[in-house]
Amino acid sequence: MEFNHLNDSKDMAKDGTDSANPYEYGTQCFSSGNMGKQVRERMENMANHTELNRRNFFKSACGFAGAMLAVNYATGMKFFNVSEAEAQEVAAHEEVKQTLKGKTGFVVDQHTHICTRAEGYIKGVNTTEKGMWFVDLLDGLGKAMGMPGGTSDMNVENFGKLLLDGSDTDVAIFNPFGFREDYGGKDMIPIEEQVEVRKAHPTRTIMMGGGLTPNQGVQETLDRLEMFVKDYSISGLKLYTFDSTPQKGWWFDDEKRAYPIWERCRELGIKNIGCHKGIPFAQFMARYAHVEDFDKACDDFQDMNFIAFHSAWPYHGELGALKGFKPQRTNLYSELGSTFAATVSGRPLECAHVLGTLIRDLGEDYVMWGTDSLLWGNPQWQIDAFRRFQIPDELVEGHGYPQLTDEIKAKILGGNAARLWELETATNELGQPTARVKV
Ligand SMILES: [Zn+2]
Numbered sequence: 008m009e010f011n012h013l014n015d016s017k018d019m020a021k022d023g024t025d026s027a028n029p030y031e032y033g034t035q036c037f038s039s040g041n042m043g044k045q046v047r048e049r050m051e052n053m054a055n056h057t058e059l060n061r062r063n064f065f066k067s068a069c070g071f072a073g074a075m076l077a078v079n080y081a082t083g084m085k086f087f088n089v090s091e092a093e094a095q096e097v098a099a100h101e102e103v104k105q106t107l108k109g110k111t112g113f114v115v116d117q118h119t120h121i122c123t124r125a126e127g128y129i130k131g132v133n134t135t136e137k138g139m140w141f142v143d144l145l146d147g148l149g150k151a152m153g154m155p156g157g158t159s160d161m162n163v164e165n166f167g168k169l170l171l172d173g174s175d176t177d178v179a180i181f182n183p184f185g186f187r188e189d190y191g192g193k194d195m196i197p198i199e200e201q202v203e204v205r206k207a208h209p210t211r212t213i214m215m216g217g218g219l220t221p222n223q224g225v226q227e228t229l230d231r232l233e234m235f236v237k238d239y240s241i242s243g244l245k246l247y248t249f250d251s252t253p254q255k256g257w258w259f260d261d262e263k264r265a266y267p268i269w270e271r272c273r274e275l276g277i278k279n280i281g282c283h284k285g286i287p288f289a290q291f292m293a294r295y296a297h298v299e300d301f302d303k304a305c306d307d308f309q310d311m312n313f314i315a316f317h318s319a320w321p322y323h324g325e326l327g328a329l330k331g332f333k334p335q336r337t338n339l340y341s342e343l344g345s346t347f348a349a350t351v352s353g354r355p356l357e358c359a360h361v362l363g364t365l366i367r368d369l370g371e372d373y374v375m376w377g378t379d380s381l382l383w384g385n386p387q388w389q390i391d392a393f394r395r396f397q398i399p400d401e402l403v404e405g406h407g408y409p410q411l412t413d414e415i416k417a418k419i420l421g422g423n424a425a426r427l428w429e430l431e432t433a434t435n436e437l438g439q440p441t442a443r444v445k446v
Pocket residue numbers: 118119120344379
């Protein structure tokens with residue numbers, strides 16, 4: 008299989024448990040993916056020329072700079088704006104990091120999760136075999152990213168520690184998972200448990216409702232939506248068009264099953280509606296991960312915003328076409344969770360094509376940053392990699408992609424989401440831009 012990051016991650020789980028150090032895991036992603044062998048060989052060489060010893064180098068910010076540098080060398084293309092000095096001296100890396108932070112602004116992570124519930128996931132007791140497949144997949148990824156307990160470490164405490172305090176993320180948007188047919192009749196992540204994230208960090212998090220599945224009954228779905236708004240003050244929705252009901256899925260443009268939800272959202276003042284698109288994983292049917300249903304929904308509900316999570320990758324071309332050929336559209340967004348992490352670390356050319364396509368076709372005002380952490384642990388390595396990522400000149404010329412300027416990066420990393428969620432922005436004592444949720 009050409010792409011199986013989750014299998015790759017199983018090999019990565021063996022060493023190190025310092026989840027607070029994102030660079031160790033970022034480097035592991037680069038050195039275990041498609042280009043892993045070439046990255047490792049070049050890094051071994053670099054290790055002899057740093058001020059750190061070999062073991063520390065592979066776990067350090069310098070090592071991570073080295074991994075990006077190795078990709079540049081191995082491909083002969085300049086995907087990352089990174090210098091040799093940064094792979095050699097901690098101070099050089101830190102200086103560049105702060106400069107880039109000032110230039111590319113605050114960070115709003117459109118795509119985050121906890122992934123626990125009090126009763127846990129016990130196969131045969133409250134979790135089906137198919138449901139367990141997904142839990143195992145997330146457990147493996149979590150362990151590879153320095154969380155030895157897998158999903159049980161994707162908890163409220165670590166959300167604060169790894170994601171909000173441990174990275175440059177200013178504000179994180181999070182959502183629950185449903186699929187209750189696979190999890191003993193209860194949502195995989197119940198809203199009453201995940202609301203604790205917002206209680207702990209009211210100015211730094213935004214909660215979306217989730218798990219609404221009209222195949223479980225349209226009236227029941229509308230009742231739950233109303234309960235989410237009235238009892239939990241959700242700010243938006245993030246749904247899944249594949250589901251675990253016998254029907255297997257539904258579409259956003261279904262006038263009987265979906266439109267009543269959007270109409271009720273309108274009455275309740277919910278404007279931002281996201282959906283998992285692309286990444287057709289585990290027990291779910293790939294056809295429902297396509298994005299064609301956004302076309303009519305965007306036209307029929309122009310006062311609402313529709314967000315394609317994961318940027319619909321590997322169907323991002325379809326997503327782009329929904330705006331590329333319909334430039335009048337102003338309510339279609341994408342976000343990069345898991346898609347950036349999975350491509351940048353082993354398939355940089357594909358990463359450049361994905362970003363280039365989205366920015367060219369959807370427009371620089373409609374692409375939003377997301378990491379899918381805590382599934383990926385501390386997201387700082389992803390932030391560092393994005394701040395340095397470039398679309399090589401030959402692709403810019405040959406495909407009409409825009410250059411990834413600092414200005415465009417600032418919009419993607421935070422500016423677009425700040426507009427969508429009406430965040431409060433300011434400048435901190437170091438002169439760096441910040442964002443917070445109005446409460
Ligand atoms: Zn996610």
